[in-house]
Amino acid sequence: MMNKVTTALGFSLVGALLMIAEPNNLPDSLFNKAEAVIGRPLTPISYAGVARRTTRRTVYAASAAPTTVVVTEDNSYEQQQAAQAQQQAAEAQQQAALAQQQAAEAQQQASLPVGATLPSLPPGCGSTTVNNQSYFHCGGNWYRPAMQNGNIVYAVVANPS
């Protein structure tokens, strides 16, 4: 009995270690958050004297804010997806009602200010090409990839069409 428990524990520990050793197996969101919040170690070239600590803290807080937005967005997307599943079931009978409901949802979705950046796209974004440039659209917001502090981020832009 004890042996079985120990073995099971052993396997799960090995499993856990393998998961940790292989970044590809980790949820993307974990990485994006880690990268966004902490980033890379600073270097003497980026070291700006006494004021740096304050500056870094500010950046830290600023980076954390969009991450929080992502978390909120994650939840709202799950909710939205669940709501959509229900709606699809009712779709055959209530097409007109669905159209109204979707319009209402679009109004209710949080729209982010143009220029805000997220470390990763919210789930379920669709992509469109306008004038040979990729745009991602979801949750009432349009995004373009951009480079910020050496990381790829997704910047909120105006509706390109």
Add this chain to the structure above:
Amino acid sequence: MRSIHYFAAVVMWVGLSSTAVARPEIDAQANEVLKAVNTYMSGLDALLISAEVSEESVYGDNHKLLFVGTVELGIRHPAQFFTEHHTNFKNRRTYLNQGTFTVFDEDVNVYAQASAPGSLNDVFTKLHARYGISSPGSELFSGNAYELLVSKASRVIYVGESTIGGRACHHIAGVLADMDWQLWVQKEGDPQLCRYVITDRNVPMAPQFSITFDKWQANANISNQRFNFRAPADAEAIEFVK
């Protein structure tokens, strides 16, 4: 004798780390090695290096992951470089050529470009000020390594000698307000770099960046093409944002 030396260095290190000193204090031996590095690096026309990098990333409240990868770095003075950085979650190339800086992300297949005139040191400094881009280790190749390593340090000490990749190397350490660097420099022959480690104490869990230089080709004959970024047909241009 060596162990006494080492012990003394460690005691010094512990003692000094906890003391805030207004004027930088630089160990004479460490100073000599760093000056030699600066003179040697500034005197090179071109340099081609392969290195292994490891980079810690902090997530959650108190967890660390270590990403290991390779970097190939080519430099030609006065103002050309390229890097190819590969880890299992990031594949990145950078270029500086004819006053234009390019970052190309292979995974997302996008690139960003910016005007970057001036010397390597100017470019590294401006890239950080304007776009928040700082590549750990770039200070060593800026042509201004001594100044960048020493000027903001409260202490620079000579720790001792250690063997890296079969080479005897001087071990030097610098203490900044909330960051430490450690540099290992080849003892025999040219003062080539053996290893460089940064510890960022400003971040919880103090993540470290480490680069170990494997292949070092001074005044290498690097073809012009290697500094020249040609965008793949399907790659998309993106903007730098603040």
